[in-house]
Amino acid sequence: MKLKGWKEITPGAVILEAGSSAEFKTGSWRAYKPVWIKENCIQCLFCWLYCPDMAIKVKDGKREEFDYDYCKGCGICALECPGKKGKKAIVMEEEGN
Amino acid sequence: MSNIYAVTGNEAVANALRQINPDVCAAYPITPQTDLMQRFASFVSDGLVDTEMILVESEHSAMSACVGASAAGGRAVTATSGPGLALMWEILFVASGMRLPILMPVVNRSLSAPLNIHGDHSDAMGARDSGWVQLWSENAQEAYDNTVQALLIAEHMDIRLPIMVCLDGFIISHSIERVEYLDDDIVKNFVGTYKPQNPLLDIQHPKSIGPLILPDLYTEYKRTQHEAMSKVKNIVLKTADDFAKISGRKYSLFETYRLDDAEIGIVILNSAAGTTKDVIDIYREKGIKVGLLKPRLFRPFPYEEIRETLQHLKALCVLDRCDSFGAFGPLYTEIASSLYLSENKPIMINKIYGLGGRDYMPEHAKIVIEELIEIANTGKVKLFKDYLGVRE
Ligand code: SF4
Numbered sequence: 001m002k003l004k005g006w007k008e009i010t011p012g013a014v015i016l017e018a019g020s021s022a023e024f025k026t027g028s029w030r031a032y033k034p035v036w037i038k039e040n041c042i043q044c045l046f047c048w049l050y051c052p053d054m055a056i057k058v059k060d061g062k063r064e065e066f067d068y069d070y071c072k073g074c075g076i077c078a079l080e081c082p083g084k085k086g087k088k089a090i091v092m093e094e095e096g097n
Numbered sequence: 098m099s100n101i102y103a104v105t106g107n108e109a110v111a112n113a114l115r116q117i118n119p120d121v122c123a124a125y126p127i128t129p130q131t132d133l134m135q136r137f138a139s140f141v142s143d144g145l146v147d148t149e150m151i152l153v154e155s156e157h158s159a160m161s162a163c164v165g166a167s168a169a170g171g172r173a174v175t176a177t178s179g180p181g182l183a184l185m186w187e188i189l190f191v192a193s194g195m196r197l198p199i200l201m202p203v204v205n206r207s208l209s210a211p212l213n214i215h216g217d218h219s220d221a222m223g224a225r226d227s228g229w230v231q232l233w234s235e236n237a238q239e240a241y242d243n244t245v246q247a248l249l250i251a252e253h254m255d256i257r258l259p260i261m262v263c264l265d266g267f268i269i270s271h272s273i274e275r276v277e278y279l280d281d282d283i284v285k286n287f288v289g290t291y292k293p294q295n296p297l298l299d300i301q302h303p304k305s306i307g308p309l310i311l312p313d314l315y316t317e318y319k320r321t322q323h324e325a326m327s328k329v330k331n332i333v334l335k336t337a338d339d340f341a342k343i344s345g346r347k348y349s350l351f352e353t354y355r356l357d358d359a360e361i362g363i364v365i366l367n368s369a370a371g372t373t374k375d376v377i378d379i380y381r382e383k384g385i386k387v388g389l390l391k392p393r394l395f396r397p398f399p400y401e402e403i404r405e406t407l408q409h410l411k412a413l414c415v416l417d418r419c420d421s422f423g424a425f426g427p428l429y430t431e432i433a434s435s436l437y438l439s440e441n442k443p444i445m446i447n448k449i450y451g452l453g454g455r456d457y458m459p460e461h462a463k464i465v466i467e468e469l470i471e472i473a474n475t476g477k478v479k480l481f482k483d484y485l486g487v488r489e
């Protein structure tokens with residue numbers, strides 16, 4: 001995305017478009033990335049419930065992949081995930097590895 | 098019916114606010130401003146204005162409520178003094194950064210400690226970098242006239258910036274003077290109908306205000322504020338011209354007094370300028386060529402115009418009614434910056450005077466003029482910055 005110059009922006013930083021926060025991709029803030037280990041997932045949806053950024057995609061009541069465009073990598077999902085038989089279904093990995 | 102009244106500075110400003118009839122006023126009492134808002138609150142209670150008066154629990158809240166009301170699309174006003182302005186600090190920058198044309202008379206008062214309630218410029222000078230336009234007023238008439246003009250400046254579509262109208266606490270706010278009011282209708286027409294820019298209450302066009310702006314855009318927003326400030330000067334002059342047509346009273350960026358042929362000069366703000374002019378008359382009778390410059394628009398500061406006006410002097414004293422501890426006074430540093438580009442510039446000294454309401458007397462102006470005569474003759478300066486009227 002090309003960044004705007006000072007002559008192109010709205011005075012007072014008013015955002016004139018409703019619902020435009022979807023365009024603000026916060027995924028670039030991430031230092032650690034959550035990784036989903038499908039075989040350990042019991043589909044409890046705790047991760048979906050706890051995620052502060054709605055970055056867990058859910059379809060037909062089932063958890064799907066992370067939405068990495070918005071996941072900031074806070075690690076809350078990994079902390080809350082009960083997993084299966086003591087094995088976590090979400091682990092945090094350092095970005096860029 | 099005559100439009101001439103004997104009123105205090107606070108009364109005159111409250112009357113200007115009544116004539117402006119703002120949509121919202123959020124205020125919290127603080128000496129010496131209290132009596133201004135008390136009078137305005139009476140107008141609200143008596144049904145003389147349509148204003149929604151919000152009584153808040155602090156100045157931080159007063160300014161926050163003004164920000165909300167102004168963002169919603171209303172004309173918002175408040176008033177404060179000294180520590181009240183200090184408590185508004187955070188929100189002053191929110192108001193200017195969001196480009197909300199809020200009007201705020203500031204009845205200048207010192208800052209604690211030691212606790213003091215009297216006239217002093219520490220409050221508004223401390224707020225000089227907050228992105229607000231500042232008009233300063235010598236007397237009750239100027240405070241009234243500046244208040245009437247302020248909204249037109251603030252609300253100009255090219256700038257949209259909040260504005261302070263400064264007047265000296267007690268010396269002006271509580272002294273009774275002769276003030277000439279404009280008719281209610283004339284002021285009403287002069288300030289016109291407010292056209293908000295991107296108001297929140299325009300619900301057909303939903304919008305968000307106050308977003309988080311990170312390093313990739315913050316500088317660009319600050320640059321727009323700098324740009325807006327650079328346009329203020331011409332709008333102040335244009336508004337002054339329009340105001341002269343309805344009042345017969347002429348204003349500019351600053352006032353000069355017997356300065357054209359002067360060899361020595363004094364720069365001083367607000368009420369003390371009156372006393373200084375009297376003493377200048379005494380010295381002029383003795384053949385001493387002394388003159389005065391009294392800034393009106395302090396933010397943005399009119400550097401070029403002031404340079405043109407002062408550069409011919411041999412010696413100049415800038416008097417500050419507040420100190421910037423460990424530095425020259427805030428007015429001095431601006432005047433010095435103005436003159437920096439001149440090839441021939443006066444020798445400049447700085448005096449700190451009148452703190453915490455200490456009277457500025459004719460003898461103080463005399464001390465300054467005598468010192469300036471000495472400097473102009475010898476080219477020698479004893480102390481570039483010193484306190485005036487202080488006991489050893
Ligand atoms: S790391 Fe945080 S932001 Fe990312 S999916 Fe998990 S809870 Fe949501």
Ligand code: SF4
Nearest residue numbers: 041042044045047081
């Ligand atoms: S919290 Fe863990 S186990 Fe539960 S749905 Fe999310 S990934 Fe699966």
